Amino acid sequence: GGTDRVDNLCLACHDCNQRKGSKTAEEFGYPHIQKQVKESLKDASAVNSTRWKVYEVLKQSGCEVECGTGARTKMNRIRLDLPKTHYFDACCVGESTPNHLYFKTKEVLFIRAKGRGSRSRTNLDRYGFPRGYLARQKFFFGFQTGDMVKAVIPRGKYQGVWFGEVSCRKTGSFDIKGKDGKRIAQGINYRYVQVIQRFDGYTYRREGMNIA
Known part of the structure; x- marks a missing residue:
């Protein structure tokens, strides 16, 4: 029904x-x-309604543009004996796909648009009541939430070297999140942290290719 x-x-x-x-x-x-x-x-609706317009604009730019059907992409992927993933599909689009593909890396870089936060300064619970207030400033001790950092912790529960995304507090006690978004180290003093890459509205992670 x-x-x-x-x-x-x-x-x-x-x-x-x-x-x-x-x-x-x-x-x-x-x-x-x-x-x-x-x-x-x-998301699928947005892509379907804009893809041909994007194709037309790119052709008018004078660039060499090639497109192909989903059926051809699938045929090329099966012919090359590649698993069904987005990054391998991208290698198999169009008529120009070669008979052999040689990969110079065994890793894939995943980039996800995360945004730069919102104007809301209050966190709400499931019922709509405030459960916490966000600070009005973005930077704390030279860091902002979302920066990719390296933390070298000399002692304590989290002793060791940690890499991840930092979550800042105005007290200077930071948390570090892993690639899955879960906290891997909490309450780290900002003095033990150094920036690897500034937050730019995107999250980045590397994973091994799903290929034999």
Whole structure:
């Protein structure tokens, strides 16, 4: 039941559909399909509505531009025996994909737009009540939240060398987060911290290629 919205539609054979009845996909034994119902399609809509305009503008610029269908990309990827990932798909777009690909690195750089915060100075709980107030300043002791840092801690619970994203407090007691966003070191004095890269609105992480 429900609307004719795209993410509410599916393909099913008559017998399976009769057995499912009014159950949800999760109740019928397919929780991974149920998760897709809650996913927003706004990103896909934005890409679909702008990609041809971007292509036309690039062609008018005089640059050499090539595009290809999803079917050709898949064919090239299967021919080269590469796993299904975004970065390998990018290597397989278009007719010019060579018969052999040689990779000069075994790592992939992931870049994610994070933004530079918001004008809101209050954190709210799930009910909308304030649970904390953010400082009006961005920089503390020469650091700002989001900077990539190296911390060399000589003693204590977190003794050792730590790399990650810093979360600042005006007291000078900083936290460091790992690539998964979880805190790996807490309450680190700013004197033990040095900047590797200033925060620029993006997060960066390197991972090994998913290839044999």
